[in-house]
Amino acid sequence: xxxxxxxxxxxxxxxxxxxxxxxxxxxxxxxxxxxxxxxxxxxxxxxxxxxxxxxxxxxxxxxxxxxxxxxxxxxxxxxxxxxxxxxxxxxxxxxxxxxxxxxxxxxxxxxxxxxxxxxxxxxxxxxxxxxxxxxxxxxxxxxxxxxxxxxxxxxxxxxxxxxxxxxxxxxxxxxxxxxxxxxxxxxxxxxxxxxxxxxxxxxxxxxxxxxxxxxxxxxxxxxxxxxxxxxxxxxxxxxxxxxxxxxxxxxxxxxxxxxxxxxxxxxxxxxxxxxxxxxxxxxxxxxxxxxxxxxxxxxxxxxxxxxxxxxxxxxxxxxxxxxxxxxxxxxxxxxxxxxxxxxxxx
Amino acid sequence: xxxxxxxxxxxxxxxxxxxxxxxxxxxxxxxxxxxxxxxxxxxxxxxxxxxxxxxxxxxxxxxxxxxxxxxxxxxxxxxxxxxxxxxxxxxxxxxxxxxxxxxxxxxxxxxxxxxxxxxxxxxxxxxxxxxxxxxxxxxxxxxxxxxxxxxxxxxxxxxxxxxxxxxxxxxxxxxxxxxxxxxxxxxxxxxxxxxxxxxxxxxxxxxxxxxxxxxxxxxxxxxxxxxxxxxxxxxxxxxxxxxxxxxxxxxxxxxxxxxxxxxxxxxxxxxxxxxxxxxxxxxxxxxxxxxxxxxxxxxxxxxxxxxxxxxxxxxxxxxxxxxxxxxxxxxxxxxxxxxxxxxxxx
Numbered sequence: 001x002x003x004x005x006x007x008x009x010x011x012x013x014x015x016x017x018x019x020x021x022x023x024x025x026x027x028x029x030x031x032x033x034x035x036x037x038x039x040x041x042x043x044x045x046x047x048x049x050x051x052x053x054x055x056x057x058x059x060x061x062x063x064x065x066x067x068x069x070x071x072x073x074x075x076x077x078x079x080x081x082x083x084x085x086x087x088x089x090x091x092x093x094x095x096x097x098x099x100x101x102x103x104x105x106x107x108x109x110x111x112x113x114x115x116x117x118x119x120x121x122x123x124x125x126x127x128x129x130x131x132x133x134x135x136x137x138x139x140x141x142x143x144x145x146x147x148x149x150x151x152x153x154x155x156x157x158x159x160x161x162x163x164x165x166x167x168x169x170x171x172x173x174x175x176x177x178x179x180x181x182x183x184x185x186x187x188x189x190x191x192x193x194x195x196x197x198x199x200x201x202x203x204x205x206x207x208x209x210x211x212x213x214x215x216x217x218x219x220x221x222x223x224x225x226x227x228x229x230x231x232x233x234x235x236x237x238x239x240x241x242x243x244x245x246x247x248x249x250x251x252x253x254x255x256x257x258x259x260x261x262x263x264x265x266x267x268x269x270x271x272x273x274x275x276x277x278x279x280x281x282x283x284x285x286x287x288x289x290x291x292x293x294x295x296x297x298x299x300x301x302x303x304x305x306x307x308x309x310x311x312x313x314x315x316x317x318x319x320x321x322x323x324x325x326x327x328x329x330x331x332x333x334x335x336x337x338x339x340x341x342x343x344x345x346x
Numbered sequence: 347x348x349x350x351x352x353x354x355x356x357x358x359x360x361x362x363x364x365x366x367x368x369x370x371x372x373x374x375x376x377x378x379x380x381x382x383x384x385x386x387x388x389x390x391x392x393x394x395x396x397x398x399x400x401x402x403x404x405x406x407x408x409x410x411x412x413x414x415x416x417x418x419x420x421x422x423x424x425x426x427x428x429x430x431x432x433x434x435x436x437x438x439x440x441x442x443x444x445x446x447x448x449x450x451x452x453x454x455x456x457x458x459x460x461x462x463x464x465x466x467x468x469x470x471x472x473x474x475x476x477x478x479x480x481x482x483x484x485x486x487x488x489x490x491x492x493x494x495x496x497x498x499x500x501x502x503x504x505x506x507x508x509x510x511x512x513x514x515x516x517x518x519x520x521x522x523x524x525x526x527x528x529x530x531x532x533x534x535x536x537x538x539x540x541x542x543x544x545x546x547x548x549x550x551x552x553x554x555x556x557x558x559x560x561x562x563x564x565x566x567x568x569x570x571x572x573x574x575x576x577x578x579x580x581x582x583x584x585x586x587x588x589x590x591x592x593x594x595x596x597x598x599x600x601x602x603x604x605x606x607x608x609x610x611x612x613x614x615x616x617x618x619x620x621x622x623x624x625x626x627x628x629x630x631x632x633x634x635x636x637x638x639x640x641x642x643x644x645x646x647x648x649x650x651x652x653x654x655x656x657x658x659x660x661x662x663x664x665x666x667x668x669x670x671x672x673x674x675x676x677x678x679x680x681x682x683x684x685x686x687x688x689x690x691x692x
Contacts, residue, residue, distance in 0.1 A: 116462015
């Protein structure tokens with residue numbers, strides 16, 4: 001149905017931002033190159049069998065919706081589009097007969113486990129968290145975390161923003177909401193467990209007490225390769241696991257006190273509506289300020305919590321988005337509200 | 347297709363051996379009771395939608411073949427019938443449109459992982475072994491192991507014979523052969539790993555580098571419940587895993603020097619034919635002698651190896667069984683040969 005595209009099927013690489021060197025390197029290859037948000041949206045609107053969106057942040061929403069309208073397969077590594085507009089995205093996919101394949105390793109793992117299973121027999125979903133670089137930090141140590149400390153993830157090589165989100169567990173908070181929106185499980189069915197080795201990506205517990213887990217090296221090529229080959233499996237050149245060499249897989253409960261993002265995610269999973277858009281926008285604003293050295297690490301979650309509280313007072317969060325404009329309006333409102341919350345912390 | 351039978355569908359419990367107390371307890375319940383090998387074979391020959399065979403040893407082969415002839419589902423906890431006559435059993439199931447569901451926890455785990463998967467994309471199967479009570483014993487300590495030491499399994503509550511087979515890893519050897527025969531994977535694709543907690547029962551590695559694992563408490567009700575409910579999953583009242591409380595899952599390579607049964611199993615997996623029947627018969631004879639205090643623990647594998655070597659010289663092992671009689675004849679011959687091998691060790 002959706003065979004892995006041969007290289008000559010790739011129509012365009014669109015670079016966000018200006019990158020003349022890469023553009024020059026592609027000259028004569030037949031691969032188009034362009035840059036900027038409008039170019040991405042335009043590219044996503046071209047008919048294609050298979051599109052991968054690996055954009056970071058709420059900026060991934062519009063191209064994702066465009067791609068789904070053509071009824072193909074959207075390999076989605078942009079978790080924010082499910083967080084901010086899950087029901088809209090899923091409804092768009094359904095209306096156009098499109099397929100969304102999750103490319104986050106945790107969600108790809110859940111997706112893979114559920115193949116051949118009846119979702120009604122699922123009791124719980126457990127996504128794993130590495131615990132990040134501050135797993136063993138005391139609350140006192142966490143008060144002085146700098147951006148350069150936060151960017152050093154123990155297992156995954158990722159960009160700056162997602163590495164810091166991993167360190168604060170805001171990334172895992174987004175993934176909780178993403179699990180809720182993509183698979184439709186109830187919040188009480190979705191758990192997080194800290195697993196420092198990042199070998200088990202997710203587990204699904206069934207009503208017969210059995211658990212199926214997906215294991216693999218911490219290498220995004222696996223989830224991408226799975227999405228490229230789906231619905232078959234094809235060879236992916238990642239390292240094969242040697243469990244005897246790994247010797248141990250460890251697990252511990254996450255600490256909600258030091259990582260309040262997880263608690264905030266629970267509230268968003270319950271409220272749904274526009275609360276995911278508000279949560280994500282406030283988080284992006286807080287992250288900008290942390291990176292700029294204007295906000296302490298732990299204050300990021302305070303800003304998000306305060307933003308959600310302010311918007312909740314206005315009864316704006318529980319409204320369901322019926323169109324993209326609702327989501328964009330909430331994104332705008334939440335950024336403004338987060339700025340007010342930030343001022344209040346100064 | 348095969349709904350879990352309600353209690354009133356149970357037609358008969360047949361007890362092997364004499365057990366008047368249980369027979370009296372069933373009086374008036376509508377559940378028939380009978381005893382002895384002929385009664386088991388007769389019971390297995392009655393038409394039934396779902397039959398479970400949990401007989402220990404080669405004695406399980408005939409009832410299993412009888413049950414398959416009625417084209418229903420055979421929940422198979424008797425690993426020896428696959429070891430001694432795998433191709434015959436599988437061909438009988440195919441000829442009569444019957445389904446075999448493995449009830450050994452490792453094979454149930456592999457079966458569950460393979461649901462919704464293409465077997466052609468399987469790279470390897472890893473079955474786990476607890477390592478048994480002698481995992482940390484030196485070769486010196488292993489020379490003096492008594493039957494009462496060998497019967498004390500760290501994780502599973504089982505009968506005397508299978509507990510000792512676990513301690514010597516002959517049970518894992520049987521499971522390797524069972525995996526080869528039931529699923530049809532090549533010997534080089536089938537691995538064993540020591541996992542002392544017995545939480546992961548088996549793993550399947552795919553060509554994309556991902557591994558799917560099945561986890562559950564060390565409780566046979568899970569595999570039995572799965573077979574009862576198949577092809578759906580139904581509620582099974584086993585303990586739910588708490589990974590944070592478990593804290594660690596450990597793995598180590600099995601020690602082929604202290605557990606030669608694994609090496610012998612490899613030879614059987616390569617030779618196939620009647621070598622499984624010979625392996626199992628020789629193992630049963632050696633086990634009888636160990637239980638009776640007439641054979642040291644480590645000498646069990648020497649007797650099995652010697653028996654296989656003697657039969658191999660006669661070119662008897664590689665012959666494929668075309669009928670039950672071939673298997674029974676090899677069982678008889680191997681027991682006689684094992685007795686000669688035993689004499690040679692005295």
